Amino acid sequence: MDAKTTEIKQIATQLLAGMLANPHIYAQTSDDMGKGVQEQDLIVLAIEIAEQLIEKVENRNIE
DSSP: OOHHHHHHHHHHHHHHHHHHHOGGGSSOOOSSTTOSHHHHHHHHHHHHHHHHHHHHHHHHHHO
16 A cells, blocks of 8 residues: 555545534434445545545645
């Protein structure tokens, strides 16, 4: 696993933890042990946000 992938996973994990800690941003978690559609949507969103944050930082460093 390369450093960028590891960094994305770490940031996504932290973002996901923050999202799940603030239940007002989603209706309610499902009873599917974290495998429900809503949880999967939050995971995808956290990964996308992490990737965008890393891209912004990298672009700033280039300029």
